[in-house]
Amino acid sequence: MSTKSNNYQPSQVLTISADQAGQRIDNFLLNFLKGVPKTRIYKMLRKGEVRVNKGRIKPIYRIQADDAIRLPPLFMDEKPQKVSRSLDKVQQLEQRIIYESDRLIVLNKPAGMAVHGGSGESFGVIEALRSLRDDLHYVELVHRLDKLTSGCLMIAKKRSTLRYLHEQLRNRQLNKTYEAIVWGHWPKNVRQISEPLKTLRLANGDRRSVVDASGKASTTRFELLSHIGKDQSHIIAKPVTGRMHQIRVHCAWHENPICGDKKYLTDKQFLEKHQRLCLHAKAIAFRESADHEITKVECHSDSFNHYLNP
Known part of the structure; x- marks a missing residue:
């Protein structure tokens, strides 16, 4: 019997909150559908399988508060998250949180750890945090630190906070x-x-x-x-x-x-x-x-x- 049934996700409708509003729908889905390949997400958007307020949209559409997003039935990736292979590092990262509020986190990043996966890195700080607790699934980097640099790294829990902190960076x-x-x-x-x-x-x-x-x-x-x-x-x-x-x-x-x-x-x-x-x-x-x-x-x-x- 196929094991895919264990990873089956039925069709669902999401309602966008005010804090989620303003981001492109492709970026939102890439973050929300962690077990779905990137190519599959863009195919869904291209073929109209994803509907917003019952209509088709383009990947560049910016979601608005109270938008109703319908997702088709999906099979999630069967492969375990790469981040789970480094569970010790993930758990150690929680001990490095030096400031936390309902809006953001500041942690003391260790030298040698990338802030995000990619370019040969299986995972980074942001992926590790998202796997750590349910309330951190949608955190985003406010700024970056080089992999080899240690110290204060700020992560936003809310998009409104991310926008406000980015404004401070620009100014x-x-x-x-x-x-x-x-x-x-x-x-x-x-x-x-x-x-x-x-x-x-x-x-x-x-x-x-x-x-x-x-x-x-x-x-x-x-x-x-x-x-x-x-x-x-x-x-x-x-x-x-x-x-x-x-x-x-x-x-x-x-x-x-x-x-x-x-x-x-x-x-x-x-x-x-x-x-x-x-x-x-x-x-x-x-x-x-x-x-x-x-x-x-x-x-x-x-x-x-x-x-x-x-």
Whole structure:
């Protein structure tokens, strides 16, 4: 007897809430129908198997509050979620939640964990959180952290919160503070670097940023905390803009590359001295909503702090 019957989902009608409104229907379905292949979802939309208020729609349709979405009968994917293979990591992630409200979560992301699956990653923080608790099925990333960077990562529970926090990002009202250990003695008087950054895609598909006059305006503010021994410095970095690898590239351009940075530090002798990228998102300050005061959340990383006392 086929095991598919255990994964059969009959036809259903969903009513869209005000918080779900505003997103494209293809994105909504990709998030809602986790066990259905992406190709099947787009085929359903293309052939009119998905109806909104009894009518056909295109994948770019933006759902509205009180829309009635009819889904056809479906067979869910029989394969277990890849995230279940790393159950220990998922459970450990819950212990890393350092701030939570009914609107959002801030967690202390470990270095080496991607924020989302894809590009060779079986799963990331967002997939892990969605599998953790029923109330986290629809969480979304507010911003990103590089896989190798640890620290404060903000995740929205509601689309209204996501939109509000994205507005703060656009208006530069959401403040992020990083700490880094760099090679060389950082000059105390270097408090800001404003060099335009351009993103390049290499032949192997890898992406990296470079300082280039034709790039986008990019500014990072810096503060020297201390010199570590003869050849390293502990610094604070506050990105004003949010370009890819911005802090890493500005430090490397200044000839003070971040310790352990395999992408922008080319001297193998220096790479061998650190087991991780010495960049940590130390704090984040934000408003949950217009009627909230500013909230500041801070966290530390033992693996980062290990290198402060060599």
